[in-house]
Amino acid sequence: MKLSELGEFGLIAKIRERFPAPDGMTGIGDDCAVLPQNTGHQTLVSTDMLVEGTHFLLDRIPPYDLGWKSAAVNLSDIAAMGGQPTGTFLSLALPASTDSEWLDEFLRGYADVSERFSTPLLGGDTTGSPDRICINVTVLGEAPYATVRKRSDAKKGDLICVTGPLGDSAAGLKAVLDSVEHDPDVQKLIERHYRPMPRVVEGQQLRLNLGVHAMMDISDGIGSDLMHILEASEMNAEINLASLPFSLALKHVCQRFGWNPAELAVCGGEDYELLFTCTPQAEMLLTIPHFVIGRITDRAHGTPEITWRGAPASSFSGFDHFKKGK
Amino acid sequence: MKLSELGEFGLIAKIRERFPAPDGMTGIGDDCAVLPQNTGHQTLVSTDMLVEGTHFLLDRIPPYDLGWKSAAVNLSDIAAMGGQPTGTFLSLALPASTDSEWLDEFLRGYADVSERFSTPLLGGDTTGSPDRICINVTVLGEAPYATVRKRSDAKKGDLICVTGPLGDSAAGLKAVLDSVEHDPDVQKLIERHYRPMPRVVEGQQLRLNLGVHAMMDISDGIGSDLMHILEASEMNAEINLASLPFSLALKHVCQRFGWNPAELAVCGGEDYELLFTCTPQAEMLLTIPHFVIGRITDRAHGTPEITWRGAPASSFSGFDHFKKGK
Numbered sequence: 001m002k003l004s005e006l007g008e009f010g011l012i013a014k015i016r017e018r019f020p021a022p023d024g025m026t027g028i029g030d031d032c033a034v035l036p037q038n039t040g041h042q043t044l045v046s047t048d049m050l051v052e053g054t055h056f057l058l059d060r061i062p063p064y065d066l067g068w069k070s071a072a073v074n075l076s077d078i079a080a081m082g083g084q085p086t087g088t089f090l091s092l093a094l095p096a097s098t099d100s101e102w103l104d105e106f107l108r109g110y111a112d113v114s115e116r117f118s119t120p121l122l123g124g125d126t127t128g129s130p131d132r133i134c135i136n137v138t139v140l141g142e143a144p145y146a147t148v149r150k151r152s153d154a155k156k157g158d159l160i161c162v163t164g165p166l167g168d169s170a171a172g173l174k175a176v177l178d179s180v181e182h183d184p185d186v187q188k189l190i191e192r193h194y195r196p197m198p199r200v201v202e203g204q205q206l207r208l209n210l211g212v213h214a215m216m217d218i219s220d221g222i223g224s225d226l227m228h229i230l231e232a233s234e235m236n237a238e239i240n241l242a243s244l245p246f247s248l249a250l251k252h253v254c255q256r257f258g259w260n261p262a263e264l265a266v267c268g269g270e271d272y273e274l275l276f277t278c279t280p281q282a283e284m285l286l287t288i289p290h291f292v293i294g295r296i297t298d299r300a301h302g303t304p305e306i307t308w309r310g311a312p313a314s315s316f317s318g319f320d321h322f323k324k325g326k
Numbered sequence: 327m328k329l330s331e332l333g334e335f336g337l338i339a340k341i342r343e344r345f346p347a348p349d350g351m352t353g354i355g356d357d358c359a360v361l362p363q364n365t366g367h368q369t370l371v372s373t374d375m376l377v378e379g380t381h382f383l384l385d386r387i388p389p390y391d392l393g394w395k396s397a398a399v400n401l402s403d404i405a406a407m408g409g410q411p412t413g414t415f416l417s418l419a420l421p422a423s424t425d426s427e428w429l430d431e432f433l434r435g436y437a438d439v440s441e442r443f444s445t446p447l448l449g450g451d452t453t454g455s456p457d458r459i460c461i462n463v464t465v466l467g468e469a470p471y472a473t474v475r476k477r478s479d480a481k482k483g484d485l486i487c488v489t490g491p492l493g494d495s496a497a498g499l500k501a502v503l504d505s506v507e508h509d510p511d512v513q514k515l516i517e518r519h520y521r522p523m524p525r526v527v528e529g530q531q532l533r534l535n536l537g538v539h540a541m542m543d544i545s546d547g548i549g550s551d552l553m554h555i556l557e558a559s560e561m562n563a564e565i566n567l568a569s570l571p572f573s574l575a576l577k578h579v580c581q582r583f584g585w586n587p588a589e590l591a592v593c594g595g596e597d598y599e600l601l602f603t604c605t606p607q608a609e610m611l612l613t614i615p616h617f618v619i620g621r622i623t624d625r626a627h628g629t630p631e632i633t634w635r636g637a638p639a640s641s642f643s644g645f646d647h648f649k650k651g652k
Binding site for chain 1: 327328329330331332334337338340341344345358359361363365369371372373374375377378379380381412413415416417418419420421422423424425426427429430433434437440446447448449450451452453454455456457458460462464466
């Protein structure tokens with residue numbers, strides 16, 4: 001069998017089966033691995049690989065932005081557990097033809113995120129590559145014991161919330177791929193795609209609120225990402241499409257080009273906002289910006305389901321994709 | 327400027343300059359990063375990237391061996407600090423055409439090393455790749471505070487030792503590349519190349535001996551690796567080529583094909599034995615297998631130098647390479 005038939009989730013299932021998580025540790029299957037420490041703290045670890053031609057096109061993404069994004073998406077995984085990032089490790093495979101100026105700009109973007117979130121680069125590996133650039137970042141973080149937020153923590157009756165507008169990143173990517181004319185709105189969306197802002201402070205605030213249950217970051221789009229929470233928590237969900245938060249820039253650009261903002265929000269990914277569930281009481285106490293978009297419902301049996309209220313979600317071109325939980 | 331002119335060490339220098347290590351942490355420049363913990367322990371972290379076409383040829387290395395080696399070379403970095411590996415993180419970028427059977431064998435090899443050294447796989451990333459396989463492993467480990475062994479710890483008068491025979495791996499690689507006829511000796515050397523054994527137990531034993539000073543694992547060959555110790559410790563060294571330990575298999579194969587075992591030991595890499603320095607008194611107390619190959623000498627000024635005794639080392643084809651410390 002080829003990998004193309006097995007699929008990414010088949011591959012992960014294969015790895016999980018062979019490498020069960022040791023007692024007391026959360027291994028494969030959440031945003032981070034969680035390693036308990038003697039001090040009552042937990043060490044969080046996450047790792048992400050970016051391959052030229054799969055995750056980015058070298059002639060499209062500016063090197064500064066690629067450096068930014070490489071660090072930011074990893075910090076976002078720590079944010080998704082409510083942790084504090086403590087350091088990163090960068091592996092870089094570069095063809096011999098790589099420009100030194102390209103590298104300087106890449107490192108500048110990486111350094112800017114690192115400084116902004118006080119997360120030093122502590123090590124890594126540099127090596128040659130026959131042709132394509134390959135980047136791997138591992139991030140370490142920490143959080144007080146028993147307060148990290150996992151995907152499996154959603155409870156019946158929880159509100160479903162996000163920390164910011166959705167769909168910007170997907171619209172920015174679409175603008176790049178369709179080579180649409182740039183105006184300030186388009187530019188803003190492209191920036192949201194290339195320079196996502198990890199919600200580290202927001203994640204920590206949410207962790208301190210005991211009524212906040214499941215949490216993760218939005219990397220694949222809420223249609224797909226919410227499915228992970230529902231699977232891990234054995235719940236269903238209702239989403240009110242009319243409640244999805246859109247930025248002004250997204251509304252303008254969608255109007256201009258006839259794009260559907262709800263489709264971009266649901267099926268498009270890489271917003272790197274936090275998606276979390278909490279009790280209605282806890283929601284009233286939240287001091288960070290957030291938007292309620294739906295609620296968690298009971299599941300009697302079978303596979304998880306999302307009920308989409310307020311629009312014919314089945315008309316989205318990416319619907320099948322997210323319905324199956326990717 | 328192209329990366330081919332900058333070189334790997336120029337690239338690392340550039341990264342170090344932009345990302346200085348925070349107080350109390352050892353960042354870029356040793357086998358592992360060292361992060362002090364509140365408990366008096368230290369967390370060790372190392373990461374390595376392997377790219378198809380640069381580090382391995384898919385039609386040569388059996389997938390089991392590639393899985394073994396991917397995990398083993400990372401555990402070796404923890405061994406080189408005298409630490410205990412606690413978990414690994416595996417990122418895999420695979421083309422869609424990858425065979426599921428290939429993957430099973432890769433994971434089996436990775437799992438066998440993991441089990442042998444009680445080091446669970448705790449997470450990772452799986453992703454597509456347009457053509458080549460790219461593998462990144464991050465390993466975490468721990469060691470009691472202030473007892474890790476760094477490259478900068480060598481003292482004048484120290485003996486220079488290794489934990490096992492040298493040159494086997496380089497000879498195994500040469501046998502593969504030259505497609506020489508296999509016999510049991512050749513087979514043994516190829517195994518040493520493809521399935522290196524991280525010296526985890528030996529590293530921990532060495533860490534407990536206070537007279538053991540600098541330590542690292544042999545990945546580039548002692549000519550190049552010893553230079554790292556000399557640079558970090560500001561010392562020189564004398565190596566007695568007649569004292570280099572060779573396996574019987576290496577001696578047989580070198581005799582058969584007219585290869586020079588000393589050249590393979592000095593210029594060839596990937597033996598993954600430990601290279602360490604210690605006082606003569608400490609050496610007498612060592613209970614692990616080891617071989618004394620030279621001693622650390624004072625350096626008045628200038629760049630580090632290795633004096634090679636007992637053979638015209640300058641005749642080795644790789645001599646320039648290791649003389650410059652790579």
